[in-house]
Amino acid sequence: MTASDNPRDERLASVTVLEPHAGSQAELAQRRRRSIVKRRRSLMMRYLVTADLLAFAIAFLIAEWVVGVGRPSWDNRVAYGTEFVVFFVTLPVWILIVRAYGLYRKDEERPDHSTADDIVPIFHVVTVGVFLFQGAAWLTTLATPKYPKLLIFWASAIVLVIFGRWLASNAWRRQPAYIQNALIVGTNDVALLIARKLHQHPEYGLNLVGFVDADGAPSQATPGRTPVLGKRDELERVLRERDVERVILAGDLDAPSALEVIHRSKQCDVQVDIVPKLFEVVGPGVDIYTIEGIPLMGIPSARLTRVARVTKRTIDVVVSFVALILLSPLFAFIAWRIHRDSPGPVFFRQTRLGLEMRELTMLKFRTMAVDTDENVHKSIMDKHVAPTDTGLFKLERTDEITSVGRWLRKTSLDELPQLLNVLRGDMSLVGPRPCLPYEVEQFAPHHFERFTVPAGITGLWQVTARARSTFVEALELDVAYARGWSLGLDLWLLVRTPSLAFGRGGSTA
Secondary structure (H helix, E strand, O other), rough: OOOHHHHHHHHHHOOOOOOOOOOOOOOOHHHHHHHHHHHHHHHHHHHHHHHHHHHHHHHHHHHHHHHOOOOOHHHHHHHHHHHHHHHHOOEEEHHHHHHHHHOHHHHHHHHOOOOHHHHHHHHHHHHHHHHHHHHHHHHOOOOOOOOOHHHHHHHHHHHHHHHHHHHHHHOOOOOOHOOOEEEEEEOHHHHHHHHHHHOOHHHOOOEEEEEOOOOOOOOOOOOHOOEEEEEEEHHHHHHOOOOOOOEEOOOOOOHHHHHHHHHHHOOOOOOOEOOOOOOOOOOOOOEEEEEEEEEEEEEEOOOOHHHHHHHHHHHHHHHHHHHHHHHHHHHHHHHHHHHHHHOOOOOEEEEEEOHHHOEEEEEEOOOEEOOOOHHHHHHHHHHHOOOOOOOOOOOOOOOOOHHHHHHHHOOOOHOOOHHHHHHHHOOOOOOOOOOOOOHHHOOOOOHHHHHHOEEEEEOOOHHHHHHOOOOHHHHHHHHHHOOOOOOOHHHHHHHHHHHHHHHHHOOOO
């Protein structure tokens, strides 16, 4: 990759380091990198702070308008005016509260961060802010808003802040300054897997400039023809020449060598991300604690507690029941289209494996012609590809798909009948993909942990990878979901599913 191929050229051209008495080339590169990082942080803060200020201000105006209608007396006008002044003078305090919760640094620290991750912290921020505002108003007696007004402001602020930050994040991620140059230290299978995922997820904003050989055996089979730029002892030169801002340590290095890479990267003001040795078992629910300063990772049990099962089932019943009622006109329209498009049943029924490997009959809207050979998929599975292979797990089979079926698959509407599976308890809204019985022949022993939670319509691999993942990668994500299950994870996946299903297209199961 040459310098002209770098998607950050527009940003780098706008960054000028004024240094009349320049020192070494390394010092110049370090100042240049610091200027880039400083400008990125400034732009990101500008977008998010503006969104938050507007959201809080609009929420306040909504509360004043709803509660203040029909009260034109002089005393009320004075009270409203005082509240206006007090609120807008203290508006910067709301930004300080948001900053105290670390909501202005997540986009930079975590490439996979989304607004859905901020829903719970935003709820805390607005709740704490309302409590502090009411307490300060009561102590100073300058303005004492009524509880209905506080309730309306609280609810409006939560919704508007989430929506505003979503708009701001989307606008920010379209800017050239959002892109970071990334370098992978290592050329082993794990390094190649990380590289392929970075190529598949441009939304992370990580421009992979190349690899640094960690073990003296550079690989030529790099995704996207990404070059090996040097050996480990040339790390500083590569960081300097390529304006690297993030190093991903994925090589099979011993502890002293890994610590050396981290130390040298930190000296260059570069963010370092480490792929854990046992990344297959480290899920989002891992618990990190210390024993005299030594960090330990606790791997939680993959089985749901009784309370978790009841909570998950309650959400499934309520949401699926309401969704089926609201979507009944759409169901009728799709059924009419399928019946008119080709002869055959409206629903496609298939035997799958769910919780504890129990068989279930999964429902989907029929998208293929009747009597289509179902053994094609099994024949592909029998020739199972390696985990590092870039071949897709999902089969297209465009010749057998009906015209309305293409539309249903593109919008993922063919999955909607699975709400009936959820309502009758066969499946959950969120969980591992219900697999075909013959697929378990390809499972490694730890893959069977995916059966400790109910199968779902959507899940971790559907949201994060969809049909771009290989069969084994999809299984690993299913296992990661089972090991790291939480109610917050389910809600996060549910929030992200609709936009991803319609935005990327294609059925998920």
